[in-house]
Amino acid sequence: MNFELSEEQLMIQKMARRFAEEKIAPIAEKSWEEEEFPYDLFAQMGELGLVGIPYPEEYNGGGMDVLTFALVLEELARIDNSVANSIMANSSCASLINNFGTTEHKEKYLAPILAGEKIGAIGLTEPNAGSDAAAIQTTAVLNGDEWIINGSKIFITNSGTDITWPVVIAAVTGTGEKKEISNFIVSSGTPGFNISKKFKKIGWRASDTRELSFDDCRIPAENLLGKRGEGLKQTLSTINTGRILIASMAVGLAQGVLDACLDYVKGRFAFGKPIGKFQTIQHKLADMATKTEIARVMVHKAAVLRDSGKPFSKEASMAKLFATEMAMEAAHQGIQIHGGYGIMTEYAVSRYFGDAKVLEIVEGTSEIQRTVIARQLGL
């Protein structure tokens, strides 16, 4: 067992930290207010190689492991969860194309979204199907050399930005004895693919979340991703890794809250001394630091298992469950420690509160993680 990061991992971690502090922190509050971050930042992160860490170098990826990617997302999320989430959702799209796409798909769609020139999205959730993903109703019907798609998707990250391009969506391709679900690459701009206005949110406010509808949307037959009927299996395999990455964002968020509180308690005076001198405040921060570290170790363990080709779905769910609930608690205590100032949006802790709540819902809710873990316990 070796808890030391490699030289390369430390270097990339440092680069991500510096980028987040120098480029993202100064605009985080504005992005939150305006509910959008400047997507030229995405291109800059692409140039630095932060967007495609675990993907092949021939398609503009970094050729590194998921642990290194988790380190990067932790650093970005420490400053702004929305930015980390945009990279994370882009990665879910990249992962599907990389694992199941043809060489042509990879050259056409994967390379630009790993370079940061374009941004990808993944559309599984529908108005009537979230946790129960197999209940989706969007259909794709093969007609000659085209698929005709009808239906809708909801809460889709990155789906309507100026640089959005491939959106990988799941659709029902057969309703015989067993419902058949397949994945498709749809380019934004395709006639019949309609992007609605952005949702207003209490968390991840600077990341783009929309409802999509498909109205006789025709795409080429070759845009089927991998094998027909394997869509759900493909997406679930991506989501397992996604759980590790969301957990790393939760660790980043909790670390961000801890850093902000450590700063604040030294400068805020009550009853003639800094509030950091009160044992109650000290113990809150000691608990926060301890639980953040536990979650970090869980994330790293799940990532290492995944990177070494071992089973990791139980550890990914455990890390996601623990880290996101821990981040919610950290955000809650962070505001408490800041008193009234913590409610004001100019203080980062207020923004982290809504972000922490989203983390408990996406990539499988806490209830679903407990179900996955219980199943692995043989229940």
Ligand SMILES: Cc1cc2nc3c(=O)[nH]c(=O)nc-3n(C[C@H](O)[C@H](O)[C@H](O)COP(=O)(O)OP(=O)(O)OC[C@H]3O[C@@H](n4cnc5c(N)ncnc54)[C@H](O)[C@@H]3O)c2cc1C
């Ligand atoms: C900001 C944001 C961004 C998102 N981005 C994307 C995206 O890019 N792509 C995408 O496809 N989706 C995305 N989602 C959707 C997200 O994955 C779903 O919201 C999530 O899976 C939960 O589904 P739901 O909202 O339909 O809730 P539901 O599934 O309706 O769940 C409602 C409640 O019931 C509980 N519940 C459901 N089933 C069970 C069960 N079996 N046992 C116990 N409790 C249960 C849930 O835990 C939850 O508490 C995003 C969501 C948000 C909020």
